[in-house]
Amino acid sequence: MHWRKLRHISPGSLKERSDRRFDAIAAEFLRKSAPDSRMGRHFGDLARVRHIITYSLSPFEQRAFANYFSKGIPNVWRRFTSSVFRVAPPMVAMYLTYTWGNQVHEQGKRKDPKQFENDE
Incomplete structure (x- = not known):
């Protein structure tokens, strides 16, 4: 749903404000109502670790049984x-x-x- 369609559910005071102000408020509303922000942080993002670089390989580029028998x-x-x-x-x-x-x-x-x- 596009955020401009939220105009009909906004309070009357929002209709009087400029479109720019409404855009900022609607964007903030959508950002706060996103599923990620309602439920807290994801398990992998619970702590911020600085100065540690991690590298990983995409699962699509890995071979699970490479050289298994040999x-x-x-x-x-x-x-x-x-x-x-x-x-x-x-x-x-x-x-x-x-x-x-x-x-x-x-x-x-x-x-x-x-x-x-x-x-x-």
Whole structure:
């Protein structure tokens, strides 16, 4: 809707003012009634950060799966094999300790049959 069409809903005092003044008031009205200004600031514009330059590439220029099979899968395998020998031994040791502790706990909860030989 063009702002000049708002003239019929403006108060009578606006009709008496010059067109230039009405143009400024109508432009201010449209600026304030825009959806962006009514609801506050958008999430990405909550704070103004100065002296930091960011660069980004348009999503239309990106290739999501570029070199996925030729470089991606070998890279995952290389990273896995380089760290598995640092991560796996402590995890195996902790698992064995945990299962041993549970086994000892279950054995400790058992009743001794010798204590109940003379019961009726």
